[in-house]
Amino acid sequence: MRDARANLRRPLGLRLWLSGGWLTLLVIGAVFAPLIAPQDPLAQDLFAGRLPPFWADGAQPGYWLGTDSLGRDVLSRMLYAARLALIVAIVAGTLTCLIGASLGLIAGFYRGWPDMIISRFIDIWMAFPPVLFAILLIAVLGTGLTSIIIAIVVIDWTRFARVVRAEAMSQSAMDYVASAQVSGRTQFSTMLTEILPNVAPTILILLTLEMGIAVIVEAILSFVNLSISTDSPTWGGMIAEGRTSVHQAWWVLVFPLIALFLTVLSFSQFGEGLKDRFDPVLR
Amino acid sequence: MSAYLSIRNLSVSLRGGTRILRNVSLEVSASQVHGLVGESGAGKSMIGKAVLGTLPRGLNITGGQIWLDGVDLMTLPPKQLRAKIGATAALIPQDPMTALNPSKRIGPQITRRLVDILGWTNARADARALALLGEVQIPDPARVMRSYPHELSGGMRQRVLIASAFAAEPKLIIADEPTTALDVMVQKQILKLIAQMQAMHGTALLFVTHDLGVVSKVCDTLSVLYAGKVVEEANMRRFFMRPIHPYSRALLAATPSYKDPTGSLTPVPDAVIAQVERDIAQHDTRNSA
């Protein structure tokens, strides 16, 4: 007998297009910043201070989104800041994912001693307040890109480990895992071929979420001036600067804020969209 | 005698147009047990869900009427509809494991509906719950009231669910494959219990099952469903003695019986399926809007 339940439709890939679109724009902007940026992001020109965006009165050509109090072009600074944001997102996100997901997978699948050790480790680790921990780390390691990445990985790997462990545990109870054992597959091979594909959609979503978080953490750190040591522009730094002159030059605060918001949102939606599109179970 | 539940030409479809129920009509009177029989995917659970207002999202009633206690449910506004259903109908679900909230004790799970929807006092609801747990032959009802679901066996949980269904003295109970998850000896006890309770309370019972053996022990009348369409409706004895529709005969032939030394293992023949599918195609053409 035909079964009508398979006929339920799925929503369009709209969110995949929109989020993917923004992220692509971001990547292009970041990679080609030296070519696209209209001005030198570090160049100060006090005669061009606090110019409004191009559609407002008093705008000057070449400064599309206006300038800050020191005459630096907002758009150019944003493009260069995007480079930092993306590097942090990709490197920190991926490292956190690799470490956290691997430990979670091992703990959830093998159980026994590995699980006991890893779980205790996670519990103790999570007892530290994260932001404080980050600041402490930076104080010890010094500021700089590597420090930020290490700080993010060190704090957030537990997020992956916990969730992946739980998923791996529930997958391990499935009969297709027993079937793999009956077929003569080794434990390690079973973990990779049976468990991992079923945990992968969750890992993917966490990964993109983590990338968004990495961007925010970096923004927070640069907001409080604990981020990179040079005066390369960062979105967080721009927001901090823009805060002080928000009444006279709102664009210095608003545009980086929007970019930050859109980037974080796009990362998480991109992950969800990918999962919807490519996971065979939902097809 | 007017039926307590009267379903007339009920049609349900998915949002995309796929038909789930095709012009289903049936009636159940007080003290009557009417069986809904068919293979999985035939739509038997959907009928119960349509009556109770619990159709899954994406499924809509596209035609027909559901009369409960003399009222056409389609004409009621949502709030009154829920009140009417809550007061007059109840469900005995299939899976005793998932139907109970694992983090709440048994007592409140039975009395909540009585207190919230029907406005009973706590004292009255508690007394009623205790009495019912006794009726379903649970030893030490007071202790069970204080227990959590995981402390009870599958059979006990199903008894709790049965007690819960009868608690508000509903006029109609829908039993959706209530013994499918139970082993055969527990099933016998539960089926007998349901029959007893139903006779005692005079409830109309719509019994959904795929097991023809169970039908012959519990039902007075039955409807056979295929792909959402009723292919045969009969009095229980007549059905087993003289099934009319080829699909009904095929279902009977496919039902194994240990009394048969050759062990009947005949799947439903393709020719029969083809014939039913043709009937359905005809029905769909005649009824396309």
Added chain:
Amino acid sequence: MIYRIRDLRLSFPDMVNKSLFGPAPRTPVLRGLSFDVPRGEVMGIVGGSGSGKSTLGRAMLRLIEPTSGSIEFDGVDITHATEATLRPLRPQFQMIFQDPMSSLNPRRNVGAIIAGPLRLQGLEGIAAHVDEALDMVGLTRLFAHRYPHELSGGQRQRVGIARAIALRPKFILADEIVSGLDVSSQAQVLNLLEDLVRDLGLTLVFISHDLSVIRRLCTRILVLHNGEIVEEAETAKLFDAPQAAYTRSLLDAIPLPDPDQFWA
């Protein structure tokens, strides 16, 4: 004898009643089972929930380790064998699982699922073997590209069977494989199993709670209750003249599709 089982005992640690220090009290599930499975036999194991039949099945396949007693498969003592020792033997004794939803990896297609065990043995021409397995269970080759959620319960169960026979085992354990299926699919799967036993010369142990389903397929039946064997008999004898009280109550409890059945 393909299986020789002697005084098999298995208990699980009861983690719920475990005190803070010290080992958990053990709940016995199998309490000293002894029986043989002759080559070529189709044996049924019947019991209610809690009888230990599934645990017995898993112990026979060495998915769990017995607490004591012995299990001999094809002359080899596998009771406490390590996974490494068992691995080369595994192709010879296979299992078909109860729940077709959880026994097939939802993220692999049918072809990959059936090929899995074949790949592990390092065979050549895997695609041909997969096609052959699909043919034997009555599914067309197109099914190789489908995913489990696109199949009906009966079709999924057939994929499970295809996976089990792909390695041409000597022995197959079928654990409640038709319990969730409707009568028509049930009949198809059971007929298929009967054909395969005959064509491939398999020895089959069929675990079920449903005696009606077992009657046609099995030559010999074991009735389990509370971890013990209460009766062992040839099929016809069990149904015509059940000896144990438990067997009789099991038979009496079955609702036959017959309005005149005495079912008090």
